[in-house]
Amino acid sequence: xxxxxxxxxxxxxxxxxxxxxxxxxxxxxxxxxxxxxxxxxxxxxxxxxxxxxxxxxxxxxxxxxxxxxxxxxxxxxxxxxxxxxxxxxxxxxxxxxxxxxxxxxxxxxxxxxxxxxxxxxxxxxxxxxxxxxxxxxxxxxxxxxxxxxxxxxxxxxxxxxxxxxxxxxxxxxxxxxxxxxxxxxxxxxxxxxxxxxxxxxxxxxxxxxxxxxxxxxxxxxxxxxxxxxxxxxxxxxxxxxxxxxxxxxxxxxxxxxxxxxxx
Amino acid sequence: xxxxxxxxxxxxxxxxxxxxxxxxxxxxxxxxxxxxxxxxxxxxxxxxxxxxxxxxxxxxxxxxxxxxxxxxxxxxxxxxxxxxxxxxxxxxxxxxxxxxxxxxxxxxxxxxxxxxxxxxxxxxxxxxxxxxxxxxxxxxxxxxxxxxxxxxxxxxxxxxxxxxxxxxxxxxxxxxxxxxxxxxxxxxxxxxxxxxxxxxxxxxxxxxxxxxxxxxxxxxxxxxxxxxxxxxxxxxxxxxxxxxxxxxxxxxxxxxxxxxxxxxxxxxxxxxxxxxxxxxxxxxxxxxxxxxxxxxxxxxxxxxxxxxxxxxxxxxxxxxxxxxxxxxxxxxxxxxxxxxxxxxxxxxxxxxxxxxxxxxxxxxxxxxxxxxxxxxxxxxxxxxxxxxxxxxxxxxxxxxxxxxxxxxxxxxxxxxxxxxxxxxxxxxxxxxxxxxxxxxxxxxxxxxxxxxxxxxxxxxxxxxxxxxxxxxxxxxxxxxxxxxxxxxxxxxxxxxxxxxxxxxxxxxxxxxxxxxxxxxxxxxxxxxxxxxxxxxxxxxxxx
Ligand SMILES: Nc1ncnc2c1ncn2[C@@H]1O[C@H](COP(=O)(O)OP(=O)(O)O)[C@@H](O)[C@H]1O
Ligand SMILES: [Mg+2]
Numbered sequence: 001x002x003x004x005x006x007x008x009x010x011x012x013x014x015x016x017x018x019x020x021x022x023x024x025x026x027x028x029x030x031x032x033x034x035x036x037x038x039x040x041x042x043x044x045x046x047x048x049x050x051x052x053x054x055x056x057x058x059x060x061x062x063x064x065x066x067x068x069x070x071x072x073x074x075x076x077x078x079x080x081x082x083x084x085x086x087x088x089x090x091x092x093x094x095x096x097x098x099x100x101x102x103x104x105x106x107x108x109x110x111x112x113x114x115x116x117x118x119x120x121x122x123x124x125x126x127x128x129x130x131x132x133x134x135x136x137x138x139x140x141x142x143x144x145x146x147x148x149x150x151x152x153x154x155x156x157x158x159x160x161x162x163x164x165x166x167x168x169x170x171x172x173x174x175x176x177x178x179x180x181x182x183x184x185x186x187x188x189x190x191x192x193x194x195x196x197x198x199x200x201x202x203x204x205x206x207x208x209x210x211x212x213x214x215x216x217x218x219x220x221x222x223x224x225x226x227x228x229x230x231x232x233x234x235x236x237x238x239x240x241x242x243x244x245x246x247x248x249x250x251x252x253x254x255x256x257x258x259x260x261x262x263x
Numbered sequence: 264x265x266x267x268x269x270x271x272x273x274x275x276x277x278x279x280x281x282x283x284x285x286x287x288x289x290x291x292x293x294x295x296x297x298x299x300x301x302x303x304x305x306x307x308x309x310x311x312x313x314x315x316x317x318x319x320x321x322x323x324x325x326x327x328x329x330x331x332x333x334x335x336x337x338x339x340x341x342x343x344x345x346x347x348x349x350x351x352x353x354x355x356x357x358x359x360x361x362x363x364x365x366x367x368x369x370x371x372x373x374x375x376x377x378x379x380x381x382x383x384x385x386x387x388x389x390x391x392x393x394x395x396x397x398x399x400x401x402x403x404x405x406x407x408x409x410x411x412x413x414x415x416x417x418x419x420x421x422x423x424x425x426x427x428x429x430x431x432x433x434x435x436x437x438x439x440x441x442x443x444x445x446x447x448x449x450x451x452x453x454x455x456x457x458x459x460x461x462x463x464x465x466x467x468x469x470x471x472x473x474x475x476x477x478x479x480x481x482x483x484x485x486x487x488x489x490x491x492x493x494x495x496x497x498x499x500x501x502x503x504x505x506x507x508x509x510x511x512x513x514x515x516x517x518x519x520x521x522x523x524x525x526x527x528x529x530x531x532x533x534x535x536x537x538x539x540x541x542x543x544x545x546x547x548x549x550x551x552x553x554x555x556x557x558x559x560x561x562x563x564x565x566x567x568x569x570x571x572x573x574x575x576x577x578x579x580x581x582x583x584x585x586x587x588x589x590x591x592x593x594x595x596x597x598x599x600x601x602x603x604x605x606x607x608x609x610x611x612x613x614x615x616x617x618x619x620x621x622x623x624x625x626x627x628x629x630x631x632x633x634x635x636x637x638x639x640x641x642x643x644x645x646x647x648x649x650x651x652x653x654x655x656x657x658x659x660x661x662x663x664x665x666x667x668x669x670x671x672x673x674x675x676x677x678x679x680x681x682x683x684x685x686x687x688x689x690x691x692x693x694x695x696x697x698x699x700x701x702x703x704x705x706x707x708x709x710x711x712x713x714x715x716x717x718x719x720x721x722x723x724x725x726x727x728x729x730x731x732x733x734x735x736x737x738x739x740x741x742x743x744x745x746x747x748x749x750x751x752x753x754x755x756x757x758x759x760x761x762x763x764x765x766x767x768x769x770x771x772x773x774x775x776x777x778x779x780x781x782x783x784x785x786x787x788x789x790x791x792x793x794x795x796x797x798x799x800x801x802x803x804x805x806x
Contacts, residue, residue, distance in 0.1 A: 099710060101710050119724045
């Protein structure tokens with residue numbers, strides 16, 4: 001059994017319910033206009049849409065890298081939109097995030113990058129002296145093994161290829177024992193073959209840990225292949241929400257405004 | 264799944280983070296050194312506590328700053344003379360630097376000439392302006408002339424190097440064309456070299472004027488005229504409230520100079536001009552400068568000429584001393600030779616060790632003090648504008664008061680000796696070190712920081728795991744760079760009683776033992792050269 005297995009830490013209380021979410025960076029110019037959706041099922045939920053439509057903003061509102069203007073974001077009974085300070089920090093531990101540019105700390109080793117996923121849990125002195133609990137270190141090794149990077153543990157992160165870095169990024173997110181994983185264009189900086197491998201890995205994480213994986217992605221074909229559900233966004237509103245099979249040409253035309261999506 | 268192998272001491276931790284023995288040994292040695300060196304410069308708790316009492320009394324006597332009419336007149340006189348010293352030294356220094364820089368350019372001159380010119384430049388750069396000033400005071404007497412000569416030397420060292428580099432970077436095509444046409448050498452220079460280098464000249468001069476303004480406040484401490492002389496007298500007379508007035512005035516002048524210099528460098532960019540194409544009688548013609556650029560440049564030369572004229576007319580220099588200066592200077596150096604090696608084991612060795620400890624401890628303390636200030640300044644760490652501004656104020660204030668002036672203050676508080684030197688070096692270095700650290704922190708990539716925040720990491724963990732690894736190389740480079748500068752500064756601190764080689768220099772001068780003076784100068788030269796080699800080697804390893 002892999003370290004990603006659901007038996008290790010089942011994701012309880014993971015229902016994400018967003019209601020009437022609005023985000024304005026500048027007053028009177030909403031980027032997100034009244035978004036409501038709920039995600040309760042495990043597996044990949046793909047968010048598609050042209051660039052500039054607010055996909056990243058939506059994802060970043062959920063873990064509060066961006067502060068929403070109004071609306072609520074309920075996760076297992078708490079409203080993330082209202083949290084501040086210590087409670088916000090505690091809530092963020094349960095939200096793993098995977099980035100387009102991987103966002104590893106390049107001058108730290110791979111294993112330390114994975115252990116950074118525990119920074120929200122371990123006391124500061126342990127992080128400073130690198131005295132992470134043995135159980136955490138064991139899990140980090142196991143996770144690296146399961147993403148195929150066991151031999152790279154003590155290499156510096158800047159020695160890895162893009163695909164390998166993204167695997168470390170995913171391992172770091174899983175290290176948090178999240179109830180939900182957010183991924184903002186996780187494949188956009190990768191070649192097609194590596195992109196498939198990364199989507200494969202994200203799908204596996206969602207399946208085995210039994211948690212939803214919310215993925216922003218602009219490659220519609222790739223999204224269709226791995227998503228159990230697709231959310232189409234255009235100009236800050238949701239225009240399609242349903243299974244990949246139900247996504248018609250007409251929807252895509254509405255989302256992308258023409259045939260532009262067929263690269 | 265394969266179980267991960269276990270580390271040497273049976274724990275997984277040892278496998279994840281194998282102990283870095285060289286680093287541990289290095290850290291232990293470092294701590295041992297600090298304790299040892301602190302003992303040598305006599306840093307003790309009692310002294311510190313006692314000094315704090317003195318410091319409080321001292322500060323009490325500084326407030327409120329003395330703004331009496333006669334004092335303000337003295338202040339204005341001193342400031343004006345410093346300004347004149349800076350302007351004349353910049354003008355004359357830049358003029359003299361032109362031929363020296365030309366001779367140092369390897370793409371233009373035969374090897375022996377460049378070697379000689381480069382040697383001269385290195386000599387001018389090696390000695391702190393204060394040391395050069397004190398020598399000139401001995402040669403030509405107290406007053407502005409010694410200060411001007413000292414700053415001219417510094418200007419030549421700095422500007423000639425920049426000019427040589429600019430010439431070596433320039434395009435050789437016009438030169439070759441002129442040479443091919445059989446032009447004599449002087450024409451090649453005036454037609455081919457000067458037009459290419461001149462546009463960058465103003466930027467250099469602006470930078471140097473700024474630097475000379477600061478240093479002109481300094482040379483007076485050892486008798487070179489200007490506001491430094493006023494400050495030194497006020498210190499000796501225990502006029503501490505007037506001392507504060509002068510220091511505030513210097514800080515304001517330095518800030519104004521910095522703003523002016525930055526403005527000039529922006530208007531007269533260091534880069535080659537863009538130029539413009541205009542319609543001419545025979546079709547379009549390319550002009551080196553746009554009309555606006557040309558009029559700005561004309562204005563610059565006009566202002567520069569006026570300032571120089573005014574300074575020459577009003578500065579108080581006794582002409583006989585000026586005519587006498589070359590002969591006196593040569594005579595001074597003649598008396599230093601042969602240098603007195605016997606003085607080395609007696610006094611200089613001890614002083615040299617003290618100087619090195621002062622520089623090293625001062626740099627370490629500076630980093631400790633500068634780090635929190637840098638965190639205050641970095642906008643990606645402290646989001647409060649108040650905290651940013653306070654941090655920036657601390658940087659500017661510590662940097663604007665020169666190490667020597669800080670040393671005067673700390674000698675008054677803690678008594679003479681290396682402790683005052685360490686503190687002076689440390690406090691003055693806060694500005695420089697903190698500024699570069701803050702910039703390095705602000706340049707840290709936001710992505711990894713965001714990732715750690717998104718994982719719910721507390722602030723202090725984000726600092727250590729997100730920022731520190733990114734900032735570490737810059738941190739080490741800045742520390743090394745500052746240490747290099749501080750070795751030079753520490754060598755002169757003794758002139759105001761703060762320990763090290765300066766004490767030996769002062770003693771030899773007071774006794775008129777010129778062969779001993781020669782020895783101390785030779786030792787300072789050697790130390791500065793070795794330090795520069797060491798830092799250059801280490802820097803290549805760190806980065
Ligand atoms: N920090 C910000 N400040 C101001 N405007 C922003 C910021 N981030 C994004 N925007 C704007 O919000 C809109 C949506 O951006 P984003 O969420 O990145 O879209 P997507 O991820 O779908 O490409 C864009 O018009 C973008 O310019
Ligand atoms: Mg985006």
